[in-house]
Amino acid sequence: MPESISRETVAKVARLARLHLNDEEVDRMTSQLAGMLEHFRDVDALDLSNVEPLNQPIPLSNVMREDVEVPSLDRDEVLANAPAAQDGRFRVPPIIGFEE
Amino acid sequence: MVELRTAVDVARAVASGELSAAAVVEENLAAIDAREGEVHAFNVVTAERARERAAQIDADIKAGRNVGRLAGVTVALKDNMCTRGVETTCSSRILAGWKPPYDGTVVRRLADAGAVMVGKTNLDEFAMGSSTENSAFGPTRNPLDTSRVPGGSSGGSAAAVAAGFATVSFGSDTGGSIRQPAALCGLVGVKPTYGMVSRQGLIAFGSSLDQIGPFTSTVADAALLMEVIAGHDPLDSTSLPQPAPELMSVLSHGVEGMRIGRITDMPEGSSPDVLERLDAAFDVLRNAGATVVDVQMPSMSYGLTAYYLVAPAEASSNLARFDGVRYGLRVDAKDLNAMYGDTRAAGFGDEVKRRIMLGTYALSAGYYDAYYGKALKVRRLIADDFAKAYESCDVILTPTSPTVAFKFGDKTNNPLAMYLCDVFTIPTNLAGHAAMSVPFGTGEAGLPVGVQVLAPALGEAPMFRVAAELERAA
Numbered sequence: 001m002p003e004s005i006s007r008e009t010v011a012k013v014a015r016l017a018r019l020h021l022n023d024e025e026v027d028r029m030t031s032q033l034a035g036m037l038e039h040f041r042d043v044d045a046l047d048l049s050n051v052e053p054l055n056q057p058i059p060l061s062n063v064m065r066e067d068v069e070v071p072s073l074d075r076d077e078v079l080a081n082a083p084a085a086q087d088g089r090f091r092v093p094p095i096i097g098f099e100e
Numbered sequence: 101m102v103e104l105r106t107a108v109d110v111a112r113a114v115a116s117g118e119l120s121a122a123a124v125v126e127e128n129l130a131a132i133d134a135r136e137g138e139v140h141a142f143n144v145v146t147a148e149r150a151r152e153r154a155a156q157i158d159a160d161i162k163a164g165r166n167v168g169r170l171a172g173v174t175v176a177l178k179d180n181m182c183t184r185g186v187e188t189t190c191s192s193r194i195l196a197g198w199k200p201p202y203d204g205t206v207v208r209r210l211a212d213a214g215a216v217m218v219g220k221t222n223l224d225e226f227a228m229g230s231s232t233e234n235s236a237f238g239p240t241r242n243p244l245d246t247s248r249v250p251g252g253s254s255g256g257s258a259a260a261v262a263a264g265f266a267t268v269s270f271g272s273d274t275g276g277s278i279r280q281p282a283a284l285c286g287l288v289g290v291k292p293t294y295g296m297v298s299r300q301g302l303i304a305f306g307s308s309l310d311q312i313g314p315f316t317s318t319v320a321d322a323a324l325l326m327e328v329i330a331g332h333d334p335l336d337s338t339s340l341p342q343p344a345p346e347l348m349s350v351l352s353h354g355v356e357g358m359r360i361g362r363i364t365d366m367p368e369g370s371s372p373d374v375l376e377r378l379d380a381a382f383d384v385l386r387n388a389g390a391t392v393v394d395v396q397m398p399s400m401s402y403g404l405t406a407y408y409l410v411a412p413a414e415a416s417s418n419l420a421r422f423d424g425v426r427y428g429l430r431v432d433a434k435d436l437n438a439m440y441g442d443t444r445a446a447g448f449g450d451e452v453k454r455r456i457m458l459g460t461y462a463l464s465a466g467y468y469d470a471y472y473g474k475a476l477k478v479r480r481l482i483a484d485d486f487a488k489a490y491e492s493c494d495v496i497l498t499p500t501s502p503t504v505a506f507k508f509g510d511k512t513n514n515p516l517a518m519y520l521c522d523v524f525t526i527p528t529n530l531a532g533h534a535a536m537s538v539p540f541g542t543g544e545a546g547l548p549v550g551v552q553v554l555a556p557a558l559g560e561a562p563m564f565r566v567a568a569e570l571e572r573a574a
Contacts, residue, residue, distance in 0.1 A: 010457070017416060017460040018423065019453060020441035029457055032515065036458055039516060040471065042405050043478055053476030054483055056308040056338075057294045057532020058557070063337040077201040083430030090425050095436045 004034045104261070107173045107268050107321040111214070114172030117161055121154035121172030121216060124267070128174050128218050131264040140240050141259040143179045144187055145219040150174065153216045168214030169328055175210055176260035176269035179220040180227055181312070182301035183207055186217075190303055191235035192225045194447025195428040204301015205333045206270065206312050213328045218266045221256030225449045226419065227277055227305045229253050230521040233512055234451045241508075242285060244547060248505040251281030251521075254315070258285040261315045268325060269315045274306045275407050276500075276525025278313045279537040283500035283550025286539045287315050288322045288567070291525075293557045294532030295340035297326075298333035306414040307338075309407075309529040319538065319567045323347035326560065345560045351568040356389035358562065361493030361554075364394045367401040367523050370502040373543030378499055381540055381551045384573040385497075385566065395489035395496065399481040403527040406478035408519055409462050410530070413472050415452075416459030422447065454515070483531045486556065494562045498524045500537040500550035524552055534560050538567045540574050 010030045014021045021029060075088060084091035105124070113119035129147055136142060160167050177183065180190045182200035189195045203211070211217075224234035232240040232255025242250040243263035250259040254271025258281035261269050271278040273291035282289025290313040297312045304310060314325040330344035362382060370378075382392050424430035424443035431442040448456070462471040489496060501521055511518040528535040534557065537550035551570060555563035 005461070009461070013457055013461045013464060015441075016464060017456050018420075018437065018440040018444055019448070019456060020445040021453075025453075029454065032454060033458055033461065035516070036408065037471070040405055040409065040475075043402055043474055046399070046402065046478065046481065048474060048477040048481075051477040051480050053473060054480035054530075055476060057483070057530070058338070058340065060295070060338060065334060073201045078426075081198055081201070081427040083424055083428075092425055093433060093436050093439050 005030060005037060104264055104317045105267055106318050107170065107316065107324055108318070110173050110267050111169060111171050114157070115161065115167060119172070121157040122151065124172050124174055125150045125154040125216060125218065128265055135243065135263055136265065138241060138246055139243050139259050139263050140238055141176070141221055141256045141263060141265055142219040143189055143191060143222050143237055143256070146186060146217055149186070150216050150218045157214055157216065168212060169324065170210065171214035173215045173268060174218045174266045175215045176219050176221045176257055176266035177207065177217060178223055178254050178257050178269070178271045180223060180272060180303040181207055181270065182303065183217065183220065186220060188220065188303070190226045191223045191237055192447065192449065192452070193236045193429060194422045194444070198427045200301070202301065205298035205335055206329045207301060209329050219260070221254070221260050221269060223256055224253035225452050226415070227253040227272055227274055228415070228451050228455055230276070230280060230518050231511065232256060233508065234449060236449055239508065242505050244286060245505065245545070248507050248547070249284070251284035251501070251505065253277040255281050257315050258282055258287055258289070261285070261287055261317060268321055270312055271315060272302055272305070272310055272312050273529065274309045274411060275529050276522040278315065279525050279535060279550070279552060280501045280521055282315055282537045283539070283548065284505040286548030287317060288319055288536065288538055289313065289315050290322050290326060290536040291528060291534065292326065292330060293340070293534040293560065295338050296330050296342070296534070296560070298336040298339050300333055300335040304418040306411040307418060308414060309411060319564065319571045320348065320351055322536065323351060323564055342558065347560060347564045350561045350565050353565050354388060355385050355566055355569045358390040358495070358566065359393045359493040360385050360390050360566065361395040361489055361496035362392050363397050363400065363496060363498060365396050365398060365400070366498060369520065369523070370499050371544065373504065374499045374502060374549050377541050377543060377549040378497060378551060381497055381570055385569060388569050393493045395493055397485045397489060397527070399478065399485045400527055401523070402478050403482050403530055404519060404523050406475040406482070407526045407530060409458070409471050409475035410479060412455040412459030413462050414459070416456045416463065419452070419456055479530045482527050486527070486531050486533065490556045494555070495559065495566050496554040498552045498554065500524060500552040504543045504545065504547035504549060528554055533557050534563055536563060536567055538570045538574070540570055
């Protein structure tokens with residue numbers, strides 16, 4: 001089990017999650033996550049060495065359907081919900097970044 | 101307290117012309133006018149749509165057209181179920197104003213059966229919580245005692261039925277979010293077998309855990325609703341191939357010869373009033389001809405621990421879609437990455453941020469095996485415990501919630517205390533099994549206590565038989 005979570009790790013995870021946290025939030029999150037991960041150490045009492053992980057509860061494999069045309073969502077109705085749209089597409093800010 | 105109508109009675113009376121669908125809607129709207137201000141069950145009340153739909157059903161009946169098994173039954177839907185053209189927010193600022201371009205499968209099946217939607221109900225933001233105190237739009241109050249929570253995360257749906265705002269309602273259950281509020285509001289609440297009910301159009305929280313299910317005032321109503329909404333859906337790739345189970349017909353079968361499991365190593369922490377009702381439930385079933393069998397669930401208390409990694413891990417992935425591009429809130433910024441980060445910071449509440457962070461961490465390189473991988477192994481142990489227990493019993497009884505409805509603020513400063521509300525409900529979701537809560541008398545302060553009936557996957561029929569027996573004795 002890794003050591004308790006650091007402030008730097010929390011800041012890195014926030015970047016991975018695309019979630020801007022201010023300094024006060026990073027502090028609070030560091031102590032709360034540390035508490036939860038500490039709680040998780042309970043499971044160290046269990047012998048898990050020969051246990052297969054259970055990813056999902058029912059044994060389903062890939063589900064295929066016939067490759068036939070079916071109506072899709074109405075484009076105008078979908079785009080009506082977008083914060084910004086142009087020429088029948090979603091409009092976003094520049095993708096090539098200004099990374100600090 | 102208003103007299104609650106049942107779906108069975110409403111559907112029969114409306115179909116026979118004894119009662120108009122319009123009258124049922126007006127009754128609900130009057131109850132909403134009288135008490136919604138204090139209860140806050142709804143994010144939106146769809147009064148005009150409900151009136152139009154009821155008028156259509158009444159006209160269809162007059163014209164002799166087939167109106168379906170839920171004719172005139174009013175329903176309230178948790179606000180994480182997509183309803184075409186009606187705002188669907190998950191009680192989050194990040195989705196405020198979003199009008200889905202489609203109806204989810206359950207929503208469509210209900211409408212096809214003649215049900216009338218009266219509104220979308222409040223929830224803990226993205227269904228993360230056990231009290232409905234985490235809603236971005238303010239808490240819901242328990243109609244039985246407004247100083248107390250209705251439970252959560254489907255607290256608005258539970259409150260809507262308990263207050264007579266709708267005949268029945270629907271919620272989603274990822275770790276207990278239907279059963280616990282049902283228990284706290286004195287209702288029947290069902291978490292179907294994973295894959296029994298389509299998740300299409302349910303905004304995902306934990307995809308391997310989530311199921312939609314009903315809140316009702318009677319077991320028969322829950323059986324009727326399950327028959328309408330369950331069954332294979334090609335639009336959900338995790339939907340089981342089975343047709344909907346027949347449940348109405350088993351309610352009168354009794355429990356003679358059934359084996360009822362009692363967990364001898366149950367997690368501690370339940371209050372005495374709740375345990376007293378559980379004992380009484382075993383007595384009722386024994387007197388009705390069932391045998392009570394002792395079973396062990398040594399991994400049960402680890403369920404909570406595993407769940408609070410598995411569910412946030414799945415949530416962190418599912419909630420990646422809320423990025424300010426296709427729907428909901430956008431906070432403008434100089435480039436795409438900055439827009440994502442600012443939008444999500446402004447749009448999500450504290451509990452949601454906490455779970456996204458925990459989930460992202462548990463899935464990130466270097467930590468995956470230590471946390472998420474381990475949690476999935478614990479998940480296997482819990483499924484194995486159940487499998488072993490069900491070799492000697494047909495269903496298992498536990499409390500639904502360790503306590504009756506608690507007061508506002510009691511647990512908001514301690515996430516772990518709040519998570520403990522779900523200690524008895526979570527293992528079912530991890531295993532993908534069926535479970536339901538049945539009101540069974542009252543405890544502290546005269547508040548309702550729920551008994552939980554657990555059943556293996558596809559064990560809905562025996563589960564409903566036991567629930568019906570408990571209801572007859574309650």
